[in-house]
Amino acid sequence: MDEVHQPLPEVRQPLITRTLTEWKTLSILGGPILIAQIAQMANGVIDTIMAGHASAEDLAGVGIGSSLWMPLFLFFMGMLGALQPIISGYNGARTPAKIMPATWQGLYIAGVGSIVMILLLTNVHPVLERLNLEANTARITQGYLNAFAWGIPALLLMTALRGLTDGLGHTRVIMVFSVLSTLVNLPLNYIFIYGKLGLPAMGGIGCGWATSLSNGVAAIALLIYLNRSQLYKQFHLIASWTKPNAALIRYILSMGIPIGFTIFVEASVFSVIALFLAPLGPVVVAGHQIALNVVSLLFMLPLSIGMALTLRISFLIGAGAPDTARLISRSSLILAAATALVFAILLFVFSQGIAALYTSDVDVQSVTVRLLMFAAIFQVADVIQVTCISALRGYKDTGIPLLIMLFSFWGVGLPLGYALTFTDLIAPAMGAAGFWVGLTGGLASASVLLGWRLFGYRPKASGQSTD
Structure with a gap:
């Protein structure tokens, strides 16, 4: 276990020293989380600005599409967020044998969540009709969501694997791959929205494709890292495969x-x-x-x-x-x-x-x-x-x-x-x-x-x- 990121407490220290030591640990854990959060927010800002320069209809389509997928994602993000305290608890208890089974149950939950999100977001016609949108705006909104849906499995995969990396105290891992996603998203937005490198200009729909591909690139890179890093040789995803466990899934869901x-x-x-x-x-x-x-x-x-x-x-x-x-x-x-x-x-x-x-x-x-x-x-x-x-x-x-x-x-x-x-x-x-x-x-x-x-x-x- 990595005691640099999650040190055991020294109870013999004076109260103020113990408090400052714990605050230092929070800053070490929280700093990378902050950067990851900002990187994720940056994706939304980039989409808004670049779609807005395409046309007002493209901006409206991306904005409405985002307002439809974001609440769903936040719900599943919160649900999978239960993995972080669960795995962190196993880490503190020095019971590493429980970590990968919990991680795999989270991956199964992410898989089901992906199916639910894809089905809902690719069938929003009734919602768009009730909003009485102008025809072209409705077309852009649905096109954006159809393209975005391809990246949902990668998005929830990374969210589930964050339970493993953050739970072990390695908060810099998701920070790195969140920044990678943002760096990939920016040029892809430019290419797809405005029609570069011989591709047709897709406008707001291009935002969906750019987001999907950037999520996919980040998720694949994360999987490669986890399976090759010496830090995670004890937690190899393939070697530690665990079949679905109904009791453990219920436990995760009861918190999540x-x-x-x-x-x-x-x-x-x-x-x-x-x-x-x-x-x-x-x-x-x-x-x-x-x-x-x-x-x-x-x-x-x-x-x-x-x-x-x-x-x-x-x-x-x-x-x-x-x-x-x-x-x-x-x-x-x-x-x-x-x-x-x-x-x-x-x-x-x-x-x-x-x-x-x-x-x-x-x-x-x-x-x-x-x-x-x-x-x-x-x-x-x-x-x-x-x-x-x-x-x-x-x-x-x-x-x-x-x-x-x-x-x-x-x-x-x-x-x-x-x-x-x-x-x-x-x-x-x-x-x-x-x-x-x-x-x-x-x-x-x-x-x-x-x-x-x-x-x-x-x-x-x-x-x-x-x-």
Whole structure:
């Protein structure tokens, strides 16, 4: 086992030294995760910019297509994300014989998920008809999804194998192949969208082919690496083949389905808000989207720390070090709060400059600046809740956090936001800012409830429940 990436705790050190040592471990694990997340976001940015230069219809087709496949992928990504704490726990418990069987069950789940995604995304005609899209935009959307579908198996394969590499503490592996995917996607977009090297110009449909091929290249390269690297000679995929195990698959799904739904719940709320804001006009919608994009970019750092926290806590529980797991789970809230406060200050101070980077429209800038003021407070609650829920996933506690997120987003955030945006029930109608206040209230609710769950949670004595 690799103790450089996931060292065993030294319990005899002073408390502050132990805390700083654990924070250093989080940074080692989380740094590559952050780069991988940014690389994955970059693919979406590249597609949007290059499709937009082709035509407005191509941009609309790619945007609508992305909005259809992304929620599905996030659900399956969350489901397969259960592999990371499971394998990290096996790593901490020094039970390597359990790692490859779990990995193979994840690959089987990814295979079924690929079939489901392909069937859904290549048959979206009823959805497109209900959207009343212009005929050419609908054609581009379906063509984009048909092309994108070819790369779905590779996408979910990499997501499943991330459970193995991240679970072993090797977070740089997925970072490298995520960057590779982005580097391949850029020139392929140029070739397919604009018709270079003798190929016809495909417009937005070319984005789908470029994404599929870049996913395929990255997945094949990852498979070659895993089967040739000395680091993974103990975990050779072919030599360690394991047939489907119903009990282990149920165990993975019992953790993974709540994670998938949790991510889906959060993403769906933002989609619903965008629909609610549409009647307020393009200026308001544009300002909202800019503020949301800024917050999403900043969120990559605490999200990456949270993913590292999940890995670290599951490792420590597997290693029989619950006291250190409790130390890192609680002290990480201090780190998260400090990060959130820095981001909030940056948003308050540089809101005008940030808005100007995105648009030269004075009206949109004005809306954006106002919303960024609310986003600064939103950021604090968001960072704290993601830290709490990440720690709970490290303890393999996913069911209750799902219920908390459902209540906080759909029971508190969305109703409160709607009331503040469109009605005078609580205060004079605030417009788009009302939804940001509502979301902040929902996230504050989630932070308190998840924090209460985290501080009161006691893991099972064994640290592992399965197989």
